[in-house]
Amino acid sequence: MIELNDxxxxxxxxxxxTRVDGLWFMKVEERYGFDEALEIDNEVWKVLPKIxxxxxxxxxxxxxxxxMEALFQCFTTKLTLDSFTYKTERFGGNDGFRVxxxxxxWHEQMVKSGRENLSEKVGTQICSTExxxxxxxxxxxxxxxxxxQICKGSEFCVLESLH
Numbered sequence: 429m430i431e432l433n434d435x436x437x438x439x440x441x442x443x444x445x446t447r448v449d450g451l452w453f454m455k456v457e458e459r460y461g462f463d464e465a466l467e468i469d470n471e472v473w474k475v476l477p478k479i480x481x482x483x484x485x486x487x488x489x490x491x492x493x494x495x496m497e498a499l500f501q502c503f504t505t506k507l508t509l510d511s512f513t514y515k516t517e518r519f520g521g522n523d524g525f526r527v528x529x530x531x532x533x534w535h536e537q538m539v540k541s542g543r544e545n546l547s548e549k550v551g552t553q554i555c556s557t558e559x560x561x562x563x564x565x566x567x568x569x570x571x572x573x574x575x576x577q578i579c580k581g582s583e584f585c586v587l588e589s590l591h
Contacts, residue, residue, distance in 0.1 A: 442511065450537060462546070466553060473558045480506055481565035496591060499566035500525050506562075520591075529585035535578050551579035559587060567591070 432440070457465035484502040485493050500516070504527070507514055513531035518524070534554075538547040559572035571590050576582035 442509075446533065446537060450541065466550060469550075470553050470557050473554050474561055477558050477561040478565055481562055485565075494566050496523060496525070496566070496570060496589060499563060499570060499589060502566075503527075503562055519588075523591050524589050526589075527585075527587040529578065529587070530583075532578050532585060538579075547579040548577075548581075551577050555585075563589065 453465050453469055456468055460468075481502055484505055485498065488498070488501060488505075504514075504516060507527070507529070511531075511533045512529055514527050514529045517526045517528070519526060532551075535547050535551065538544055538550065555574060555577065559574065563570040563572045569591055573588050573590055575586035575588060577585045579585075
């Protein structure tokens with residue numbers, strides 16, 4: 429057996445997670461077409477963020493498990509684990525925050541696979557679904573608004589939480 433350190437284990441799991449998502453999508457697309465694959469993928473992204481958010485909420489050492497602060501802590505952890513490059517800004521006291529994504533690994537994967545022309549369509553639908561599901565896990569009155577997206581030609585993705 430090969431002995432792996434924690435970093436190698438994490439890289440293996442992350443690589444598997446990202447690759448299985450892409451492979452799954454392409455196989456569904458081969459059988460049913462792009463639009464149907466995107467619709468099914470969107471259904472997956474209505475559930476996966478719930479699983480991720482609940483796991484991070486239970487793993488967190490914060491006394492806050494709901495609300496804007498908990499969303500901020502868990503969501504930025506998720507972005508880091510998913511290899512996004514980003515910065516955050518608070519606004520309105522603790523009533524909101526902005527995430528400026530400078531590197532989106534999902535878009536980069538689309539570019540690497542020669543599917544950049546489809547990235548906007550995927551990003552428009554999946555990011556909206558994923559981020560709104562994330563927000564709803566912390567408070568039904570919190571929502572995310574996508575101001576800009578890399579896949580739509582912007583330099584950055586800009587995501588704002590609103591209460």
